[in-house]
Amino acid sequence: xxxxxxxxxxxxxxxxxxxxNKETGKVHGCHENEASAKSQLRALxxxxxxxxxxxDQTALVKEQVAHCAAFLIQDHHPHxxxxxxxxxxxxxxxxxxxxxxxxxxxxxxxxxxVRVAEDVWMxxxxxxxxxxxxxxxxHCAIQDGKPFLRPHDVEEFYGVIARYGAWWPGGRRFVMxxxxxxxxxxxxxxxxxxxx
Numbered sequence: 001x002x003x004x005x006x007x008x009x010x011x012x013x014x015x016x017x018x019x020x021n022k023e024t025g026k027v028h029g030c031h032e033n034e035a036s037a038k039s040q041l042r043a044l045x046x047x048x049x050x051x052x053x054x055x056d057q058t059a060l061v062k063e064q065v066a067h068c069a070a071f072l073i074q075d076h077h078p079h080x081x082x083x084x085x086x087x088x089x090x091x092x093x094x095x096x097x098x099x100x101x102x103x104x105x106x107x108x109x110x111x112x113x114v115r116v117a118e119d120v121w122m123x124x125x126x127x128x129x130x131x132x133x134x135x136x137x138x139h140c141a142i143q144d145g146k147p148f149l150r151p152h153d154v155e156e157f158y159g160v161i162a163r164y165g166a167w168w169p170g171g172r173r174f175v176m177x178x179x180x181x182x183x184x185x186x187x188x189x190x191x192x193x194x195x196x
Contacts, residue, residue, distance in 0.1 A: 003028070003044050004060065005037040019044070034126045042122060061089050061118045068133050069114065077137045083147065084111030085140075093117035103132050105139040107147045112140045 009018035011030035019028045019040045028044060031037040041060065065087045073080045086108055093100040094117070102120040106113050114136045121129065141150040154174050166175045 003041055003056065004063070005031070005034070005041060038122060057118060057122070058089055061116065061121050062087055064121070064129070065089070065114070065116050065133065068129055069137065072130065072134050072137055076134065077140070079142055080112075080137065080140055083140070083142065084109065086111065086113040088113060088115045089118045089121075090115060091117075092119045103136050105136045105149060107149060110147065112147055114140075 003019060004022050005017055005019045007016050007018070009020050009025075009027050011018045011027070015030035015032050017031045017034060017037045019031065019037050020026060021028065029037075029040050031040065069085065069087065073085070093102050095101065100120070101117070103114065103116045106115075114133070116132070116136075121132075124132065139149045139151075141148055153170075154168075166172060
């Protein structure tokens with residue numbers, strides 16, 4: 001049962017996001033925000049037999065990732081507009097020592113593959129989903145017509161930052177960027193984050 005969500009479908013402006021069946025068009029609920037719609041999607045998938053449940057969730061996550069990535073590429077990563085981008089998923093985030101990898105990017109032929117952990121994606125709100133994908137798309141760079149993975153701007157341990165602050169060259173710009181951000185996006189409930 002291929003469920004999805006989106007605006008319209010006869011929902012009122014107070015709850016504009018519909019959860020619906022793509023095959024039948026039947027609306028299963030109207031929601032104020034995407035987090036609420038995703039919650040209903042999870043409940044609907046819970047009622048689907050296991051094999052089709054996993055396939056539907058994988059298809060949903062891949063579709064959402066591709067949609068969000070297209071938005072981000074258009075608005076923030078135009079250098080990737082004509083690059084072959086592939087999106088894939090894994091069922092669960094890989095992790096060790098309390099740190100989990102929610103997503104990863106790699107060079108694939110003349111383009112890139114972005115892989116996302118389905119279990120994490122389904123827990124994130126819309127802003128967090130965009131931030132996760134934006135992070136991975138920042139890794140995807142082109143130089144002299146060839147794809148390569150750009151390293152992180154900042155990589156440091158929480159403990160060092162807690163003891164010494166933003167001590168590294170450019171640390172002040174990093175702190176200013178955090179202070180100017182529209183809001184704090186926490187991931188403590190999901191565990192730590194690291195990327196490739």
